[in-house]
Amino acid sequence: MSDTPATALLEIHTHALAGMGSVPRHFARWAALAADEDYPDADLSEDLFHAYLAGGDQALSALWSRHLTAWDFAEDPQWALAIPARTNERRTAAYDRLQFGSDLRKALDNVVPVAKIPGPTVITRDFTPWYTPERAAARSFYWTSYEQKLRDKRWSDAAIASLDEASRAVVERLTDPEQEAARQAKGLVVGYVQSGKTANFTGVAAKAIDAGYRLVIVLGGTLNLLRAQTQRRLDMELIGQENILRGADITDLDSLVGVDYIGDDDSDWDEFVQHGARPSVLGAFDIERLTTRDNDYKSLAQGIRALEFEKREPTRPLHDQANLHHAAARILVVKKNKSVLTKLVKDLKQIHGLLGELPALIIDDESDQASVNTLDPKKWEQGSTERTSINGLISQLLKLLPRAQYVGYTATPFANVFIDPGDDEDIFPSDFLISLPRPYEYMGAQDFHDLNSAIPSEERTYANSQEKAHIRDIYESTGDRLQEAMDAFVLSGALKLYRADHGVADGPFRHHTMLAHQSVRRDDHAELALLINSMWHQAGYSSAAGHERLAALWASDFAQVSESRAPELPAPASYEELRTYVHEAHHRIGSGGQPVIVVNGDSDRYFDQLNLDFDRTRHVWKILVGGTKLSRGFTVEGLTITYYRRTTQQADTLMQMGRWFGFRPGYRDLVRLYIGREEPFGRNKYADLYEAYEAVCRDEETFREQLAQYAAVVDGQPQLTPMQVPPLVAQHLPWIRPSARNKMFNAELVEIRSPGRPIEPAAYPVNNATLRRNTERWRPLLNSLSASPATFSNPPDDSSSLTRTFEALTGRVSHSELVSALSQLEWEREGHFDPHLTYLRQLDGTLAKVDDWMVISPRLAASTRVEASVLGSLPLSLVRRSRQAGKISFGRIASVEHRTAAQRLIDSASSSSPTHPGHGPGMGATTGMILLYPVVEGDSHSDVQAVVRSGVADPSKIVMAFTLIPPASAASSDRRLVRFRAKNSRADEATIPASSP
Missing domain, CATH: 3.40.50 (Rossmann fold)
Incomplete structure (x- = not known):
């Protein structure tokens, strides 16, 4: 029997919840049963329970956290059938069964918020349930x-x-x-780089x-x-x-x-x-x-x-x-x-x-x-693999x-997906493919890139921009910034020591590392290590000049980023408070007289000599110089500063570039990536490592999004099986393509249905004559545009507190006019748009009915606008886009603002057919949206100006690019989103061309 009311209440709640098992039940009754013998006079009121929660009772909160979270995550429980997991509705269902009042519900939600994180995406074939x-x-x-x-x-x-x-x-x-x-x-589990697989x-x-x-x-x-x-x-x-x-x-x-x-x-x-x-x-x-x-x-x-x-x-x-x-x-x-x-x-x-x-x-x-x-299968003997x-x-x-x-x-699934599924003795994931959700507090691509950010570049700050907070560009014209990167390493080490000395658990600070990489050649590694070692001993970290340099970097960079990104962590009021910690960081990094370790071997003996076992070594505070040998499995613990600047201009493997991904508890605000960038008006696409890696990340995220989209079971059957995954894989960077050319598959993607979802093809032609022919085919839509621009708006959201507006020329075309134009288009890859076109052609009433399409040609801001007539059209805003490094595809077409506004109109129309004042021209539930952009391929404003003569654009230099959003009503009764057909397994070409919506 307990001595205190708090402990008594905890014991009663523990026994009551244990008695319920995995199902939430009438709590007052179970608590009364639990209290009956040992605590007959215990106060079991909701008011007392609420008071203990509000008072910060950690043990009671932890107990309820475990049980509420278990109910939130339960998979299709009988007590909450058809109520999705990890939602407010699921939590409400649990409260209803517990029969809690509104005040107690609010207190519990405050202590244990619903973890609205995604579950794993599962692509599976039928299996016999047993577990x-x-x-x-x-x-x-x-x-x-x-x-x-x-x-x-x-x-x-x-x-x-x-x-x-x-x-x-x-x-x-x-x-x-x-x-x-x-x-x-046989199955495959796809995680993120260094994400806890x-x-x-x-x-x-x-x-x-x-x-x-x-x-x-x-x-x-x-x-x-x-x-x-x-x-x-x-x-x-x-x-x-x-x-x-x-x-x-x-x-x-x-x-x-x-x-x-x-x-x-x-x-x-x-x-x-x-x-x-x-x-x-x-x-x-x-x-x-x-x-x-x-x-x-x-x-x-x-x-x-x-x-x-x-x-x-x-x-x-x-x-x-x-x-x-x-x-x-x-x-x-x-x-x-x-x-x-x-x-x-x-x-x-x-x-x-x-x-x-x-x-x-x-x-x-x-x-x-x-x-x-x-x-290569072509070298196999008859009947032999x-x-x-x-x-x-x-x-x-x-x-x-x-x-x-x-x-x-794996974190890079393409090689496994392209294994020949017809080889029964191989490891093709024929039974299941599971994509793990992005873990909580994981730093990945989304934390280093402003993917799909609607915030204008001039309005981005340390608080609202991932790139501004963590990326430090290296341009040829502005110097290599290697000294600054080293200073950042010392300074971030000092800040870790400061935090450990001011109440932050120092476990994550056991190791502190910097990775420097600018070449794949071993000789270059030795040269870079020698340079860093020399710079280290000349940096004067104990001198007045060294402290002055660090103080300036702290004031202009680290202090501001930490204030906006980690205000809850202890921070020095001035650089003077950091001086002793700078001394200790300098001592740890330079211990043994050697601050640098070269890591470029591939043998066990080599790694044994390095003594770089993060598990067995008490502290590793070093600068690591290496290449692709660090790209597999070898986790660089405590990585805080990365210096990545290739001197070569080859677009070779980018696998090494994900080393800065991972968990950074207590110091994610200190992480910096110094990375090589192409000059703003340069011409070498392969020199911008940051944008090249962003392209790879977008490819992988597109793949994950597609898996999630088609993972939903329809009528008890999967829409997609692992055998049908390969056709979904759009082209990706040639230098990381697996041995797909050597494989043959038996499924071909023939239709992608996208009711209420954007369709944005990217593999437009590069030939000038083909571009001219394609532009001609858009003439009916261009002629539909009205001279009076319409205004579209997006209300405030998480990225901005302002209502954002833009103007656009608009028009209306019939469904048949749009399909006629789309059917004539030529693509750089044959069949690129076919799965979408198959779907769109059926929206004449065969599959669903679409009456017309609103054409939107957005106008850019006046300060950056270049307008020109295209084939006699009204003056249109020409936009600049670049193809992804090493690819024929553009990274994106529609801007975030434009796509958001169009999606809002589609979503609104799906719930009611009346017009929608205040959001631009009205539209009904059977109207689709098409964002149309005359695109000039280039890297600078001058590239756009170069295609215009006397207010007229050269149609052979224009890519008429678009994003379609069909109405949400354009759905089939069977709710399937993809359709496949058997493919001739004797075909010579193994990789199936596929489009990426």
Whole structure:
């Protein structure tokens, strides 16, 4: 019995919520039952509950956070069928069942806001449901332990619930480990660069082991360092102390000889999961490691014996319940290395009979690296498939383990998507493709680019512009800014130390790094490292001049950004408060007389010599100089300053460029990216690394958006299966294209339906004669424009507190006139617009009815406007657009303001057919919108002026580009958005041209 009212109330609430199970019920009744015996006189009123919440009772708030979040995330619960997860409506349904009053609801919402984060996007083929909530709850020893570990690491309830949801989405699509028939499932999980994919597959492994999978093989990178990092993570967060010790007495030093992590000077053994006893003693089962931190899989007799599973019922197969849930699980973390995998395959071949009964899970980290078969099929012998060595060994593992499930993890899915689905022995994700949501507090492309920002460039500030806050441009004409980048590194290190000394947890500040990269050549790395080392020793960080330089950078940059981006974090009132911390940062970075480490090797011996293991090294405060060798799996911990300036003008791989992505707790406002930019009026598209990378990010985001759009199930059936994903992949940068040319697919995209959604093709012709012909085809629409401009407006939103307006010439054309013009257009890639055109042609009443289209030709601001007549039209505003680096496609056509206004009109018309005063010309529910732009391709204002003579534009230099938004009513009764047809699998061309809406 408790001594205080607060503790009593907490115990009552804990027991009441536990009694409810997974379903919210009448809380007052359950609380009364919980209080009946021990606390008969307890005050169970909502007023007291409200008072404790308002008073900041942390324990009570944490308890309700876990339960409310679980109900928010529950997947299709019987008590809230058809109410989407993570919405206000779902939370209201829970409150209704709890029968809480309005004041208490508001207090709980204040303490535990609804986590309105997206769930995973799942593209799947039909599967047999088996991993029910009841079955998952019945055996959850390792998942429960892992979940508690995440709470100990201060993961939020929403983050844990999101991981729970995403890992469940994987496990439920594996084959039931208890089922009689052997079946392999293959899937792909797509995350973001450095976004916590390891946490997801650790959760998948925990749940799969609990469910009955007894052999888990994790393919963990191509270097010992990367494999050891993965091994350590699984040992610490999943396997735990008791399984590592295997009965050894922690107090007996002799019995601990050779045990991982014991006795290390920097050991954090106390942070490893503790189960309380060996799991087998607690009624669960043990996990036996067949690899350790320091030892990859070795071909030994004991390795073979370790794979021999004892059966409680010898006459029954291992996958039978009587045997499966009493057998220990085995985990191997192996390197993607030919000799290592060959030893494993050799040992497995010696185990006769059992492999056909063994539920196994293969987790392939960075699955687009080394795993994909890249040999040219044209060189294969008749009836024989030639494979690269790692791909061939993975194929052999799948053959030897008929009950093995394969799950690949990657942040760059294109290579895996383009694997030949007709090759049954390969790793094409034929069963499921899961795109993970962008994690909370993750810094990705959206945090370094003002993607789709409607704020004019002159109005952007540190507060409303990601680019202004984090990007520091490097132009040839303004110098290399390398000294400034180094100063920023020292200054940001000092600010981290200041924060740690003023109440901010210093865990995230353990490592502090800067990455410098300006060439792929090793000789250049050595030269750059020598330059940085020399500059470091001449920087005078202890001198008056050095402090004056840092003080100026703090005042002009860091102080202002931090004030607008992280006002809740402690900040010095003046640079003088930072002086001692600058000294300490300088000391840490320059320790050993060497502030710079070159990282460009590709061998285990090389990385061993570097002593750059972020897990085992107490503090790494260094400047790393490297190239593409850092681009795979090797996480640069504490990365705060990045200097990326290529001296070459090649458009080679951009994979290295994502190193600045990741989690930056407590210092995201300090992150800076110094990056090479093309001069404002330059001509070399490949020199602007920032824009080139933005193009790659947009391609990947488009792919994710398409998956999300078509993932919705219609009439109980998926609209899209993994086999149909390849045709959705629009062309992307040629230098990162996977071996798609070598693959053949059996599905062809023939129709994309877009009711109420923008259609914006991008692959316009480059030939002048073709451009002239296309412009001629737009003449009927150009002639429809009225001379009197209309005014359109967008109300204030998150990006601006002002109502924004623009003018445009407008006109009306019939549906048949528009389709006639679109049908005649020529494209740089044949068939580029066909899937959209198939849809639009059916809006004559065949599929749905569209009466007419409003044509909008926006006028630019007077200060930047160049007007000209096009084929005798009224004067139109010419706009400048550039094609993406290395591509034939424009990055975007419609401006954010124009597209937002058009979308608002479409959305308004979908809910009511009357006209809409104040938003421009009226329109009905069967009217579509077309934003029409006469585009001049170029990089400067002078390029636009050059195509105009006496107020007339040269039609051979004009790209008539457009964005269409069909009315929301232009939808089919079956609600399907994509349609496919069978493709001749003998066709020579493998990559299917596809358009990107």
